[in-house]
Amino acid sequence: MVKVDQNKCIGCGLCAGLCPETFQINADNKSEVVNPQDTDCSKNAEQNCPVQAISHK
Numbered sequence: 001m002v003k004v005d006q007n008k009c010i011g012c013g014l015c016a017g018l019c020p021e022t023f024q025i026n027a028d029n030k031s032e033v034v035n036p037q038d039t040d041c042s043k044n045a046e047q048n049c050p051v052q053a054i055s056h057k
């Protein structure tokens, strides 16, 4: 399951750009998980998030 910590996310858009089927930037300018399934893409996004807001559990 993919999660985004809303308190850490700075809304840079990187994850939504990499994996639009998993993440979308919401009205609060935070990344929201639209499909919590783990994918290679979501794991790549976790590694590239500048503030380590993405986790897989």
Ligand code: SF4
Pocket (backbone or CB within 6 Å): 004, 008, 009, 010, 011, 012, 013, 014, 015, 016, 023, 030, 031, 048, 049, 050, 051, 052, 053, 054
């Ligand atoms: S990459 Fe990280 S900081 Fe950027 S929008 Fe996604 S969760 Fe937020």
